[in-house]
Amino acid sequence: MNGFASGLMEALLRDSAFILPQLFLAGLGTLMLWPGDLLFHKGEKHKWAPVTGAILIVVLALVFRTPEGTGFSGMYRVDGLTKGFQILSILGALGAVALSQRLLNALKEQTVEYYALILFSLSGMLFLCGAVDFVSFYFSLELMAICIYILVAYLRKQERGVEAGLKYFLLGAFSSGLLLYGISLLFAATGGKTTNFAEMGQLLPVVSQSNTLLVGAGVLMVLVGLGFKVAAVPFHMWSPDAYEGAPTPITAFMATAPKAASLAAFIRVFQTALPGVADQWMLPLGYVAAASMILGNVAAIKQQSMKRLLAYSSIAHVGYMLLGVMCGPEGAQATWLYMATYLVMNFGAFAIVIHLQGTGEGERIEDFRGLKDRHPFLAFAMMVFLLSLAGIPPLVGFFGKFYLFQMAVTQGHITLVTIAFLTSVVSAFYYLGVVNQMYFKDAPALAEGAEPEATGMATTVIVTVACVLVLLGTGFAKPLLEWAGGIGSEKKASQVALR
Amino acid sequence: MQGYAPILLLVLVAIAMPVIVWTLSRLVRPNVPNANKYMVYECGITPTTDAREKFSVRYYLIAVMFLVFDVETVFLYPWAVQFKELALFGLVEMGIFLFLLLFGYGYIWSKGALTWE
Numbered sequence: 001m002n003g004f005a006s007g008l009m010e011a012l013l014r015d016s017a018f019i020l021p022q023l024f025l026a027g028l029g030t031l032m033l034w035p036g037d038l039l040f041h042k043g044e045k046h047k048w049a050p051v052t053g054a055i056l057i058v059v060l061a062l063v064f065r066t067p068e069g070t071g072f073s074g075m076y077r078v079d080g081l082t083k084g085f086q087i088l089s090i091l092g093a094l095g096a097v098a099l100s101q102r103l104l105n106a107l108k109e110q111t112v113e114y115y116a117l118i119l120f121s122l123s124g125m126l127f128l129c130g131a132v133d134f135v136s137f138y139f140s141l142e143l144m145a146i147c148i149y150i151l152v153a154y155l156r157k158q159e160r161g162v163e164a165g166l167k168y169f170l171l172g173a174f175s176s177g178l179l180l181y182g183i184s185l186l187f188a189a190t191g192g193k194t195t196n197f198a199e200m201g202q203l204l205p206v207v208s209q210s211n212t213l214l215v216g217a218g219v220l221m222v223l224v225g226l227g228f229k230v231a232a233v234p235f236h237m238w239s240p241d242a243y244e245g246a247p248t249p250i251t252a253f254m255a256t257a258p259k260a261a262s263l264a265a266f267i268r269v270f271q272t273a274l275p276g277v278a279d280q281w282m283l284p285l286g287y288v289a290a291a292s293m294i295l296g297n298v299a300a301i302k303q304q305s306m307k308r309l310l311a312y313s314s315i316a317h318v319g320y321m322l323l324g325v326m327c328g329p330e331g332a333q334a335t336w337l338y339m340a341t342y343l344v345m346n347f348g349a350f351a352i353v354i355h356l357q358g359t360g361e362g363e364r365i366e367d368f369r370g371l372k373d374r375h376p377f378l379a380f381a382m383m384v385f386l387l388s389l390a391g392i393p394p395l396v397g398f399f400g401k402f403y404l405f406q407m408a409v410t411q412g413h414i415t416l417v418t419i420a421f422l423t424s425v426v427s428a429f430y431y432l433g434v435v436n437q438m439y440f441k442d443a444p445a446l447a448e449g450a451e452p453e454a455t456g457m458a459t460t461v462i463v464t465v466a467c468v469l470v471l472l473g474t475g476f477a478k479p480l481l482e483w484a485g486g487i488g489s490e491k492k493a494s495q496v497a498l499r
Numbered sequence: 500m501q502g503y504a505p506i507l508l509l510v511l512v513a514i515a516m517p518v519i520v521w522t523l524s525r526l527v528r529p530n531v532p533n534a535n536k537y538m539v540y541e542c543g544i545t546p547t548t549d550a551r552e553k554f555s556v557r558y559y560l561i562a563v564m565f566l567v568f569d570v571e572t573v574f575l576y577p578w579a580v581q582f583k584e585l586a587l588f589g590l591v592e593m594g595i596f597l598f599l600l601l602f603g604y605g606y607i608w609s610k611g612a613l614t615w616e
Contacts, residue, residue: 005586012588030599034606 092257164245179225292319370443
């Protein structure tokens with residue numbers, strides 16, 4: 001065996017420890033499709049749900065045990081940022097699998113492909129969290145996105161699901177094209193030398209002095225492409241339609257897991273590859289963040305559908321989180337913390353929407369009328385989640401917002417924080433509108449002999465856990481902050497890797 | 500931008516080529532219009548129906564599968580040429596690649612995509 005090949009072999013064996021969770025996910029996902037699919041007969045496919053859940057829990061454990069470092073010729077990196085966002089993505093997938101059961105059983109749409117697609121897209125997200133090269137970044141982004149296009153159109157007999165999937169696919173493919181073009185411009189700007197984030201971070205400030213237009217165009221296109229993926233205004237048009245048409249558990253999944261991974265990539269790209277050319281993207285990113293906060297919150301006011309309301313609210317929350325992206329390495333932990341709290345509130349709210357949907361309501365905001373009489377606990381929990389989404393103290397949503405805004409103020413983004421604060425007040429208006437429906441409006445008369453349906457186990461567990469976390473989460477703030485402190489240390493680590 | 504001059508040249512040649520060929524053939528060829536010449540060309544046989552017909556999606560599936568296995572050989576060929584240099588590493592990488600294809604094949608087979616009734 002000669003030196004070249006044995007060197008590659010050694011590197012492969014050494015570096016595969018970094019991607020063990022993804023190897024596990026993708027390998028088992030493939031085995032599930034074949035020959036695993038032959039294991040359970042038609043009508044028994046729901047047994048794949050606990051299997052998937054077990055796989056996800058093992059992956060969560062594996063992520064915690066993954067060694068830190070850079071591998072695959074500087075393509076992939078494991079550090080606090082990677083792990084932190086990977087954990088959020090896995091939790092999002094776990095929640096989606098748990099919430100899917102009722103809907104899929106009711107529609108008799110249980111298939112092994114549904115779970116395999118979640119696993120595949122999750123492995124894309126895990127790769128995306130640790131991608132430190134534009135090539136690995138783009139590949140993992142596509143792996144994640146393509147699986148989700150299919151999941152959005154999963155209920156292929158429902159016309160609006162297919163419509164949503166097609167819309168999402170067309171706009172997603174278009175934005176990928178823009179992103180790829182931007183990457184190629186940046187690659188050209190470095191003289192065709194590198195696509196590595198850290199190396200680009202050193203080369204670009206030098207190049208941009210003589211080649212401002214090329215670098216500027218590349219940076220803007222990357223910003224637009226990533227903006228599409230996280231659904232920031234003005235690249236958000238696909239998101240309310242896709243959220244509304246997708247199966248509701250997938251909507252909850254889309255609002256959390258891919259968003260966490262995309263934000264990790266956002267932070268990586270802008271803090272490792274492009275910090276030297278901040279004058280090119282700081283202002284546009286600021287406009288995007290401000291527009292997301294304003295339009296997301298204002299458009300949510302007149303929504304009739306609960307899913308659309310949550311879609312617009314997620315656009316607004318992305319605006320807040322982009323504030324964290326602008327704040328440098330310290331902003332990373334604030335963004336992580338915000339995403340973690342958002343994940344909990346969002347899953348709680350979606351669990352309730354999904355439960356009500358199972359009884360034929362919950363899609364429209366009017367369906368929440370008088371919920372306090374039918375399901376006192378669900379109504380209380382929904383109120384907690386909505387108030388937390390609005391950022392009212394002492395709930396955990398307030399804590400996330402407070403920490404993020406404080407960070408942004410110390411970094412000097414005073415105008416943006418003012419906008420963020422004002423739009424938070426606007427958001428309280430429509431969240432409280434739903435609370436008003438639940439507590440102060442009379443319920444429509446129940447049909448003769450109809451009983452309000454008991455909550456299933458998955459819903460009860462998720463709602464209870466999320467509710468407790470939202471109520472008491474602020475108490476855990478200190479240890480969580482200390483743990484999140486490891487996320488911001490990314491910059492130091494990348495400098496070590498360069499030497 | 501200097502390195503891109505050959506590409507510009509290639510674009511110009513690519514545009515010039517059909518223009519020259521068309522103009523030349525227009526000048527040289529005899530012009531004898533005939534109804535038969537306007538018919539759809541189908542291997543020299545007179546077409547009987549419209550060319551726009553619905554046909555089974557199975558053709559499409561088979562075509563995609565053919566493409567997958569065809570592209571596979573494109574990857575196998577350079578590996579075979581560089582087999583000695585890549586040694587065990589190449590064997591492992593290629594093994595992973597072929598195994599993935601095998602699983603895909605098993606999947607479509609078990610889903611019945613290959614049955615033709």
